Amino acid sequence: MIHARGLARTFQTKRGREKTEVVAVAGVDLDVAEGEIVGFLGPNGAGKTTTLRMLTTLLKPTAGTATVAGHDVASDPVAVRRSIGYVSQSGSTSGEARAGDELMDHGMLYGIARRQAEARGRELFAQLELDGMWARQPRTLSGGQRRRLDIAMGLVHDPRLVFLDEPTTGLDPQARANLWTHISDLRTKRGSTIFLTTHYLDEADALCDRILVIDHGSIVASDTPDALKRQVAGDLIELVLADEQHVSEAAAQLGRLVDGATAEVDGLSVSMRVPHAPSEVPGLLRSLDGAGVALAAIEVRRPTLDDVFLTLTGRSLREEA
Amino acid sequence: MATTTTAELQATDAPSGNFVRETGIIFRRQMRLNLRNPAWIIIGLAQPVLYLALFGPLLEPLAAQIGADNAYTFFVPGLLLQLGLFGALFAGFGLIGEWRDGVIEAERVTPASRTALLLGRIGRDVALLAVQSTILIGVGYLFGLRASIVGMLIGVVITVLVGAACSAASNALALTVKSEDVMAPILNSIALPVLLLSGILLPISTETGAPGWLVAISDLMPTKYIVTGIRDAFAGDLATAGLVWAVVWAVLLFVVGLWVGTRTFRKENA
Ligand SMILES: Nc1ncnc2c1ncn2[C@@H]1O[C@H](COP(=O)(O)OP(=O)(O)O)[C@@H](O)[C@H]1O
Numbered sequence: 167m168i169h170a171r172g173l174a175r176t177f178q179t180k181r182g183r184e185k186t187e188v189v190a191v192a193g194v195d196l197d198v199a200e201g202e203i204v205g206f207l208g209p210n211g212a213g214k215t216t217t218l219r220m221l222t223t224l225l226k227p228t229a230g231t232a233t234v235a236g237h238d239v240a241s242d243p244v245a246v247r248r249s250i251g252y253v254s255q256s257g258s259t260s261g262e263a264r265a266g267d268e269l270m271d272h273g274m275l276y277g278i279a280r281r282q283a284e285a286r287g288r289e290l291f292a293q294l295e296l297d298g299m300w301a302r303q304p305r306t307l308s309g310g311q312r313r314r315l316d317i318a319m320g321l322v323h324d325p326r327l328v329f330l331d332e333p334t335t336g337l338d339p340q341a342r343a344n345l346w347t348h349i350s351d352l353r354t355k356r357g358s359t360i361f362l363t364t365h366y367l368d369e370a371d372a373l374c375d376r377i378l379v380i381d382h383g384s385i386v387a388s389d390t391p392d393a394l395k396r397q398v399a400g401d402l403i404e405l406v407l408a409d410e411q412h413v414s415e416a417a418a419q420l421g422r423l424v425d426g427a428t429a430e431v432d433g434l435s436v437s438m439r440v441p442h443a444p445s446e447v448p449g450l451l452r453s454l455d456g457a458g459v460a461l462a463a464i465e466v467r468r469p470t471l472d473d474v475f476l477t478l479t480g481r482s483l484r485e486e487a
Numbered sequence: 488m489a490t491t492t493t494a495e496l497q498a499t500d501a502p503s504g505n506f507v508r509e510t511g512i513i514f515r516r517q518m519r520l521n522l523r524n525p526a527w528i529i530i531g532l533a534q535p536v537l538y539l540a541l542f543g544p545l546l547e548p549l550a551a552q553i554g555a556d557n558a559y560t561f562f563v564p565g566l567l568l569q570l571g572l573f574g575a576l577f578a579g580f581g582l583i584g585e586w587r588d589g590v591i592e593a594e595r596v597t598p599a600s601r602t603a604l605l606l607g608r609i610g611r612d613v614a615l616l617a618v619q620s621t622i623l624i625g626v627g628y629l630f631g632l633r634a635s636i637v638g639m640l641i642g643v644v645i646t647v648l649v650g651a652a653c654s655a656a657s658n659a660l661a662l663t664v665k666s667e668d669v670m671a672p673i674l675n676s677i678a679l680p681v682l683l684l685s686g687i688l689l690p691i692s693t694e695t696g697a698p699g700w701l702v703a704i705s706d707l708m709p710t711k712y713i714v715t716g717i718r719d720a721f722a723g724d725l726a727t728a729g730l731v732w733a734v735v736w737a738v739l740l741f742v743v744g745l746w747v748g749t750r751t752f753r754k755e756n757a
């Protein structure tokens with residue numbers, strides 16, 4: 167569905183008299199197969215939107231090539247536009263217009279006849295739980311409703327491939343969860359291929375078959391969420407001790423689980439990454455008990471995508487978001 | 488689940504050269520939005536009518552001095568051009584709001600011609616301008632305007648051509664700067680000298696006592712020739728050099744405006 171090679175984009179910006187070059191996307195290779203849901207995960211400013219705008223023919227790449235839905239973005243942009251739906255980060259409707267009118271006009275710009283556009287629009291309103299919103303002004307809709315309207319706009323011509331740029335940014339947790347259901351329905355019910363960007367780890371984790379991690383305009387990793395998490399050296403075992411006197415003993419025992427490793431000590435807490443932690447924990451508990459170490463708590467944490475991002479880039483995604 | 492199948496949609500999708508249809512869709516959408524909130528149309532119209540009511544009476548006793556038989560036959564052509572120039576010149580502000588709402592990008596990602604996206608918007612400005620011009624002439628008539636019907640029609644056509652040029656330029660500027668704060672000073676710094684140097688309110692001519700240097704500067708303004716030509720047309724002088732120049736300049740502005748506008752809208756990275 168999408169094949170990009172060396173896709174790059176630099177912006178010339180003027181700051182005062184000085185001209186500077188901003189490398190927004192620094193040469194991206196990516197392949198998305200039909201029926202996949204692929205997530206583009208990265209902090210703000212990583213180059214997600216810029217990549218999406220190149221793939222949707224809104225922006226000309228400064229280098230590289232891309233084929234989207236079987237058509238070259240540079241030589242046949244109109245054919246690309248006809249086959250894709252794009253839900254941009256910034257919305258798609260005038261706040262003052264009527265929601266239904268916006269959807270119909272949008273459909274008609276794809277060459278759909280007025281009556282069909284209306285039928286299709288009403289069908290999408292029903293599917294996306296926008297019943298009764300047809301005559302409403304988008305500015306009077308809630309954030310979640312407005313985002314669903316944007317999605318309806320992107321689907322009005324029944325595209326095989328849908329691009330979603332930060333579909334749930336700024337929504338409350340309930341509206342986000344609701345939108346996730348609708349996004350995964352796109353594939354299960356209509357067989358669409360979906361390429362979405364997000365800076366939320368839980369979103370990438372919940373929705374995507376495959377994640378491309380992007381940072382500073384380059385893809386730094388590409389795999390399934392689980393495989394990415396496996397790349398991080400194991401699960402985190404954290405022991406919280408009942409008293410200070412056994413901290414060093416606990417650290418020594420925990421460190422022994424992995425050759426050449428040392429546990430991190432922070433006050434009463436002792437922690438370390440251990441492959442296959444669940445099978446190590448029973449033995450560890452027994453030997454700690456034997457040495458008279460009293461535990462206040464023990465926690466085993468599976469790696470999160472945040473750990474992945476931290477391992478790959480040395481920075482936490484949360485700080486940026 | 489889908490009652491409208493993909494095959495059906497694609498069947499109607501076939502004729503891609505649907506330029507006129509696409510322009511019409513954009514035009515109707517714009518008209519609908521404008522008519523829902525007609526405040527700007529009314530403000531745009533109120534301005535020349537206020538000039539007519541509050542400035543016109545001052546001109547009446549001066550008519551002979553500025554070489555006119557009827558102060559309103561002299562004055563309305565200027566107001567007409569003012570309407571064409573400034574109504575349309577500020578039309579681009581609406582586009583910035585649309586851009587911020589993501590509408591422009593949403594339209595640009597459809598297969599519709601990008602020129603159609605511009606022309607539909609110019610069409611809106613031209614339609615509003617034609618209505619406003621007619622109302623202005625009607626109100627002028629109540630004040631005492633008497634002019635040749637054909638001449639007035641020609642005047643309105645010239646106004647509309649200039650308005651279309653301004654609308655194209657304004658929309659192009661809006662799409663380029665994408666900020667009201669950048670756009671407002673640019674437009675204001677164009678509007679004021681044009682208003683003062685085109686002889687819209689009073690004639691700028693040595694015969695009526697204007698200083699030579701001011702006449703020399705004003706002679707560089709295409710809009711001065713346009714307003715002079717519209718005055719000739721209103722007076723029923725349809726074969727004057729003034730009217731020919733007005734038409735030439737109006738057509739030229741129209742072509743240049745459209746060229747700049749189309750180029751900006753078709754630019755891949757706008
Ligand atoms: N039109 C532009 N002009 C100049 N710089 C831009 C432009 N668009 C994006 N950038 C820069 O490119 C980088 C990537 O931006 P973007 O693709 O929007 O990131 P993301 O969507 O991942 O948050 C940022 O540093 C941003 O400032």
Ligand SMILES: [Mg+2]
Pocket residue numbers: 211214215216255331332
């Ligand atoms: Mg972005």
